[in-house]
Amino acid sequence: MAAKYGKKAQDKVEKAMHERKHGTLKSGSSGKKVKSRKQAIAIGLSEARREGGKVPSKKSSKKSSKKSSSKKSSSKKSSSKKSSKKSSKKSAKKK
Secondary structure (H helix, E strand, O other): OOOOOOHHHHHHHHHHHHHHHHOOOEOOOOOOEOOOHHHHHHHHHHHHHHOOOOOOOOOOOHHHHHHHHHHHHHHHHHHHHHHHHHHHHHHHHHO
16 A cells, blocks of 8 residues: 655654744744644645645545535525515415
8 A cells, every 4th residue: 555645745744843842833924833733734744745745635625615505505595485485475364
């Protein structure tokens, strides 16, 4: 079975974790100190990817956003149907 991560990825993650421990690891654009272990790992893997190391590609978050939007739209449709039924019943009672 082939390894998922290469030596370069291992070295970069190790370096990022070391910097996090000492409080010198900073995030990219904002420059804030990184306190999270998961974020330190993500930074290390990102650096390894940039330098061409053997690292699996990122998981896309597009799938989850599509699912949630379709659920929201279906609930909106059903609520609009309910309101139209109620209004038609009210108008029928008034007559």
